[in-house]
Amino acid sequence: MHQSPFPRSRRPMLSAVIQTATAVGLLLALRPLAVADEINWDDAAYVPFSVMQAVNPDGTPAWTIPTLPAPSYAQAYKFRGVVLNDSRDMLNSADGAGFMGGQWQVYIQTTETDPQIDFGGAALFMAQKYSVLPIGHGDYTTEQWAAELLRINYPVFDPTGAGVGTPVTEPLRKGDLIEVHARGGFFHKGKFNCNEQHNTDPSFDFDVVILQRDVPLAPTSITLDDVMDASGDFIFDQTRTTGAEYYQSQYVTLENVTISDAANWTQYGAVTVTDGTRSFAVKLGFNDAFSSAALPTGPLDITGIFDQESDDYTSGYRMWATSPADFAPAVPLIPGDANADGVVNEQDAVRLADAWGRAAHASWFDGDFNRDSRVDSLDAAILAAHWGQSMPEATAATVPEPNAILAILLGIVASALRRRRHGG
CATH class of the missing domain: 2.40.50.140 (Nucleic acid-binding proteins)
Structure with a gap:
């Protein structure tokens, strides 16, 4: 029987072992505990997203999950795409987090640039508690859910696509080109999602392999x-x-x-x-x-x-x-104009001070004027260089003297420290 290069957890064995795991390194060591796959994935077809998301005139799904030929008759399909988001930035995967417990989701889209060949994408979703739904079957325990997150967040990296690779040490992330081997899915509120069909049985798992990292995304x-x-x-x-x-x-x-x-x-x-x-x-x-x-x-x-x-x-x-x-x-602003009111002044300095030291996910409106998603001295220097400018005069305004820039920078930093000290 052909074995898949996409390992699945042997949950009864993992459950007992993961109870003692306290670090990702130990969890990663558990990955070789996988079972042979009953599906010959060479027989499974690659499905374009444009086909997967096809709909009827009333919006209902026009595509159904394919099955393999005899003797398997198992549901199975494959697709490839680039991950569009980090899972932790979309849903809360923490144990017992909500109605369905922890939830995990990423979207991927085709790399094809010709819409005549393919376009669009799909979501990959799984949750900890399926029994709360009328169509759900089973729940993952704390240990089993940790194993599921490990399995999907730290998949094999296999740039050759030949089925030989090693687990990644950095989790699945935005910009990863992946291949998915799927055994189930549902049409949900207007779109098809690849998921476990709300069932904890391993026969409904979807598996991921990373083919390439840091693929540029062009919206x-x-x-x-x-x-x-x-x-x-x-x-x-x-x-x-x-x-x-x-x-x-x-x-x-x-x-x-x-x-x-x-x-x-x-x-x-x-x-x-x-x-x-x-x-x-x-x-x-x-x-x-x-x-x-x-x-x-x-x-x-x-x-x-x-x-x-x-x-x-x-x-x-x-x-x-x-x-x-x-x-x-959406329109050009004066560098340093954090609140988009057409002038660079104390109000913008306050915004920058409030976000001072932010190392990720900062926007222009937080004071990230060089668009590196951080708020630091580089942004403070930009604000200081345009201090006092307003929109009509922005292109002609002069840069303050070095001593004035230093004074503004010191004021911004002092304000940030005061706010942190007082919890404001």
């Missing part, structure tokens, strides 16, 4: 005109060649919108954006940077994953943003 630029009509209704095209369906599970930049409802600007919250006449939902990921990030203001370009969450299957489109850094000014 597709869209406006609300591309997915909505003039009255604000979503454009549903059953052929998926136009409208919202075309962008299903794709990495996009939604251009020139403003936030109209920011009441839930927080970790795992949501905001509503508008182009002046139409509204659109942006779901924020579980990234804790959202809890302290400054609210983006003014016209925005938002980069994220186009998605759908609808019970009628022809509407309910939205997008995921998994980092505050996904929100960028």
Whole structure:
């Protein structure tokens, strides 16, 4: 029998051992405990995302999971794509975290650039507790869930695709080109998701191998005109060649919108954006940077994953943003103008001070003026160099004297330290 290069956990054995595991290194040592795969994956077909996400005129699925020929008749399919998000920035995978316990999800999209060959993507999802759902079967214990996260977060790296590789020491991440061997999946609220069919039986596992790391991602630029009509209704095209369906599970930049409802600007919250006449939902990921990030203001370009969450299957489109850094000014601003009010002054210095030392996920509106997702002395120097400038004079303004820049920098740092000391 052919063995898959994508190992699955032998859960009864792992459960007893993982109870004593206290470090990732020990968990990684458990990976060789795998069982032979009953599926000959050479017989499984590669499925394009455009086929996987095909729909009928009413939005219901037009694709069904293929089965292998006799004697197996098992569900099995393969696909490849680039990971669009870090799992920890989208859902909370912690043991017992919510209604379904821990949850894990990443989106991947095709690398094909010709839409005549393929377009779009799909989500990979699993959860700890399936018994809470009418169609669910079984729950993972704390130890079993840890083993599942290990299996999926630290897959084999096999750049040759030949089935020979070693487990990675850095977890699956955005920009990884992966191949997935899948045994199940569900159509969920307008789209097909690869998952375990809400069943803890290993025969429903999906397995991942990393083929390449740090693949550059180039989002597709869209406006609300591309997915909505003039009255604000979503454009549903059953052929998926136009409208919202075309962008299903794709990495996009939604251009020139403003936030109209920011009441839930927080970790795992949501905001509503508008182009002046139409509204659109942006779901924020579980990234804790959202809890302290400054609210983006003014016209925005938002980069994220186009998605759908609808019970009628022809509407309910939205997008995921998994980092505050996904929100960028849509129009040129004066370097240092963190609050986008057209002038560089104390208000911008306060924003920078509040985010001082942030090492990841910072946005322009936090003070990340050189767009490296951090707030540090480089950004403070940019703010100081443009201190006092306003939009009409920005191009002609002079840079302050070195002593003035130093004074501004010292003031920013002192303000940051005071705020941290007092918990403000």
